[in-house]
Amino acid sequence: MDRLEEMRVFVRIVERRSFTQAADDLQLPRATVTNAIQRLETRLGARLLERTTRQVSPTLDGDSYYQRCLRLLADMEEAEESFRNTTPKGLLRVNLQGTLARNFVVPALPAFLQRYPGIELHIGEGDRLVDLVREGVDCVLRAGTLQDSSMVGRRVANLEQITCASPAYLAQFGVPADLQALARHRAVNYLSTATGRALPLEFMVDGKLQTLNLPGSVSVTGADVYTASAIAGLGLVQVPRYRVTAELAAGSLQQVLPELPPPALPVSVLYPQSRQLSARVRLFADWLQALFASSKP
Template sequence: MDKLRAMQVFVRIVEANSFTRAAETLGLPRAALTATIKNLEAYLGTTLLQRTTRKLALTPDGADYHAQCVQILDAVALAEQGFRAGAGKPRGTLRVDLPDAVGRHVVLPHIAAFAEAWPELALTLSFSDRLVDLTQEGIDCALRVGDLQDSSLVGRQVGSMRFVTCAAPAYLDRHGAPQSIGDLRHHQGIVHFSGRTGRPFDWDFLADGELVKTQVPGRIAVDNADANVACALQGLGITQAARYQVRGHLERGELVALLADTPPAPMPVSLLYPRGRMAAPKLRVFAEWLTERLAGEPDLCLAPASTQ
């Protein structure tokens, strides 16, 4: 058995999440892939993939072996780069999952520049706020906001998202402006909840260097960042929103910043990818481009920025 070839087949099946799709991309009969995996499992003495008519899933041993295969194959590719013509040039397909609002407002308006810089690289972009399984869904990397939870992935911080507590003048004319965090319990908030868990997100504040979390009551609840801002603009309540989303509204007076002495806590913006993948040129150039892109946004750059 060609172990390296078997590893390549196994990784491709996992990335495609399908024997059939993997066979098509490799230009091999599906039966050849099935035989390769059977031989590989027999050689290793364990089951790597659980296969049903509708689903393909990694076993715990399969997940561990997949992570090691990726590292080995990336190391081989890196070792060969200096000996091949055009080596190290980004090519192929890069699959990226982006948060809906950040993807559409920050990344997508500039994606043409990236595509022009790397003409041999095809991009598949998905926009979601759900928890994606990069390995099972064949995604190369995902941009995420907040503290990282999945230790099986590598997180590379590429930015820092800053937030603002704000409301429309119409709301403040009717209800007045809160003067402290405690005053918020007497106001109406736009409740932003997780579409994945259904739980409302906490409102975070930095008070005298300490993180304070609270909830604000409200009659309107949304699971989308753009909807959150839209409701605030209509005077339906106070909200906490990403500053990059509302900077223009604040400058035009359509929203008013509140509680300046206790600003919301910033959140890290990270690029997540499976271990060993950053050696791939296509992922490396995207990570570098994305970091530069966010560096040009005062409300998303890594360096501390003014909240004004």
């Protein structure tokens, strides 16, 4: 194992906080990983890692060396990619928001993998902003405004959103003609995973954003149950149009206040600020941007 490979092993151990998980990620025997770190620490004359029974963490020297390794490895990969006339290859770990994955990304993956046969994808699903470094993820695809300053976001789409409710709900509470009429209405409240509070309904009025909090009997944290609650007649919801196209066509949901739409929902590829954008992540982000543009959601 050469010095660059030892750096890769060290970086993965720091990120995963585990020799075993790093070995699994790199598809190396645990003993090979352990020996690589022993050689590295001996050559540098410094202790880089603190080992406990529960986890591994970098020492002060280790953290400094980790930051330098990140820059060196990223620079090397970028330099090689600029001279290599080959398609990118290797493992790409991504985490996708569920409805975006099911409606857009996964159906198009066969074409992506046929075009880039050297790339192997590991896909996780979730709505939360995972700790990319600790969980060994290269990038995530999320809808919504970027809140975490430690992440770098590249916008790949803006999704049209609508306000809607079930016919049964509207028969009971009436079809609102303006924002003032919403005073007697209820909402299915979507809870922020960051704050735990209900997100307000949002409306664009003469080019300006207005927000409104409505009471509701049900609060949710997932996109699917949010839509299902609206279909069940539990209140108003605001969702990307693509998510309820079938329900609108079938009549189980009805759009309201179309002249006062919610702002478009940004969709972004996010990756750690501490890392340069790798060729594989850049390629995947380019592909996602083209995919959403062609889909016109």
